[in-house]
Amino acid sequence: MNHFEPIDGELACEGVLLSDIAQAVGTPVYVYSSATLERHYNVLRQALAAEGLKGENGGEALIAFAVKANSNLAVLKVLAQQGAGADTVSEGEIRRALAAGIPAHKIVFSGVGKTASELAFALKAGVSEINVESEPEIHLASQVAQSLGTRAVIAIRVNPDVSAGGHAKIATGKADNKFGVSFSEAERLYAQASNNAGLRPVGITCHIGSQITDLAPMATAFSKMKGLVQRLRGEGLAVERLDLGGGLGAPYFNQPTPPSPADYAQMIAQTMGDLDVAYSFEPGRMIAANAGILLSQVLHIHRRPEGRQFAVLDAAMNDLIRPAMYDAYHDIKPVLVRQGPMETYDVVGPICETGDTFTRERDLPPLEAGDLVAFLSAGAYGAVMSSQYNSRLLVPEVLVRGDQFAVVRPRPTYEAMLDQDVVPDWL
Numbered sequence: 001m002n003h004f005e006p007i008d009g010e011l012a013c014e015g016v017l018l019s020d021i022a023q024a025v026g027t028p029v030y031v032y033s034s035a036t037l038e039r040h041y042n043v044l045r046q047a048l049a050a051e052g053l054k055g056e057n058g059g060e061a062l063i064a065f066a067v068k069a070n071s072n073l074a075v076l077k078v079l080a081q082q083g084a085g086a087d088t089v090s091e092g093e094i095r096r097a098l099a100a101g102i103p104a105h106k107i108v109f110s111g112v113g114k115t116a117s118e119l120a121f122a123l124k125a126g127v128s129e130i131n132v133e134s135e136p137e138i139h140l141a142s143q144v145a146q147s148l149g150t151r152a153v154i155a156i157r158v159n160p161d162v163s164a165g166g167h168a169k170i171a172t173g174k175a176d177n178k179f180g181v182s183f184s185e186a187e188r189l190y191a192q193a194s195n196n197a198g199l200r201p202v203g204i205t206c207h208i209g210s211q212i213t214d215l216a217p218m219a220t221a222f223s224k225m226k227g228l229v230q231r232l233r234g235e236g237l238a239v240e241r242l243d244l245g246g247g248l249g250a251p252y253f254n255q256p257t258p259p260s261p262a263d264y265a266q267m268i269a270q271t272m273g274d275l276d277v278a279y280s281f282e283p284g285r286m287i288a289a290n291a292g293i294l295l296s297q298v299l300h301i302h303r304r305p306e307g308r309q310f311a312v313l314d315a316a317m318n319d320l321i322r323p324a325m326y327d328a329y330h331d332i333k334p335v336l337v338r339q340g341p342m343e344t345y346d347v348v349g350p351i352c353e354t355g356d357t358f359t360r361e362r363d364l365p366p367l368e369a370g371d372l373v374a375f376l377s378a379g380a381y382g383a384v385m386s387s388q389y390n391s392r393l394l395v396p397e398v399l400v401r402g403d404q405f406a407v408v409r410p411r412p413t414y415e416a417m418l419d420q421d422v423v424p425d426w427l
């Protein structure tokens with residue numbers, strides 16, 4: 001469920017008409033619903049609690065929101081206020097999580113290629129855990145920790161070698177993907193790390209992909225993870241934590257429906273049985289995707305006499321790259337639905353390449369120049385993946401709570417955009 005519903009026939013976010021936001025901020029603009037963010041976080045939290053999946057010291061399991069999905073400070077603060085932690089993959093993301101009020105002890109630092117200075121930053125900040133992905137990275141974490149006179153708390157990322165379906169560009173759990181180490185390597189490295197003065201291995205972690213709509217591959221991967229915990233313990237090694245990553249799909253209109261958080265939690269509880277570990281999770285999309293839309297205006301309807309109709313928008317692939325990059329489907333809704341039979345449109349942006357096509361031959365209510373349209377399910381991997389391609393201004397972001405809204409990232413000015421470049425004085 002989300003909070004983008006019509007009020008008197010006009011699409012709104014919570015209690016705010018999208019047309020009011022367009023008027024105040026202009027388009028294109030991302031709009032986020034804080035109530036939806038809170039709801040999705042709490043649905044997962046309650047599902048995990050209902051199945052007895054606990055965190056450290058018998059408390060709640062850690063839900064570390066994957067900051068890569070949406071890193072706006074205001075969005076992170078909404079989640080921080082609900083008790084969320086953060087899964088981060090760069091110093092920048094750690095800084096964002098801290099700035100939004102997420103305590104270091106709820107921050108996980110993941111990623112295949114952390115630099116020495118990022119590791120040092122994370123250690124000084126006191127993050128809860130560094131998820132290491134390869135042997136050289138383990139050595140680097142140890143070296144950096146020892147140079148700081150500390151021990152790095154690590155979890156080893158395992159690549160369970162299962163195929164979770166979904167788009168090839170976002171699958172991560174097969175042995176030929178760059179992520180993590182094999183089970184046998186994890187066993188060897190965990191034992192090695194336990195005898196390393198710069199490391200304190202506390203657990204293992206996996207993440208097999210994104211927009212997963214089938215529980216079976218997750219169950220397979222998680223049961224292999226359980227086996228590894230048991231083998232490590234059998235060798236006398238302490239395994240306190242198990243981080244099961246993110247990946248649970250969000251319902252995108254017209255796409256396979258993902259399992260509910262309750263089914264997901266039940267599958268985990270059944271797979272793990274009475275394994276005594278502190279659980280953590282790294283969901284991004286299931287929390288943020290349906291909590292955001294991209295609001296855009298139709299610039300022209302270009303009707304070819306031969307028949308094809310193009311709805312040319314003021315939003316482009318630089319604002320929402322998912323359709324161009326992953327052939328992703330986003331539902332498109334006019335803010336005010338015009339009466340009349342459905343029409344077939346190619347919905348495109350103004351950028352000078354054919355890839356700047358949001359969808360082809362989509363049946364939509366009739367559109368005219370000046371109409372506002374919303375791309376739904378755009379709260380995850382939307383604004384974070386935007387760019388200035390074609391020297392278009394970076395898309396702004398708005399957060400709604402009830403009947404109030406605020407610009408949480410302003411649209412830059414052209415002067416600010418030009419000021420980013422430096423022309424050397426010898427030119």
Ligand code: LLP
Pocket residue numbers: 066069087110111170172207209210211245246247248282283284285286322326380381
């Ligand atoms: N943890 C790790 C280690 C990850 O690599 C990811 C996502 C997540 C958690 C969160 O996964 P989620 O719950 O959001 O599925 N840009 C792509 C998605 C890339 C996902 C990368 N990793 C898209 O727009 O579909």
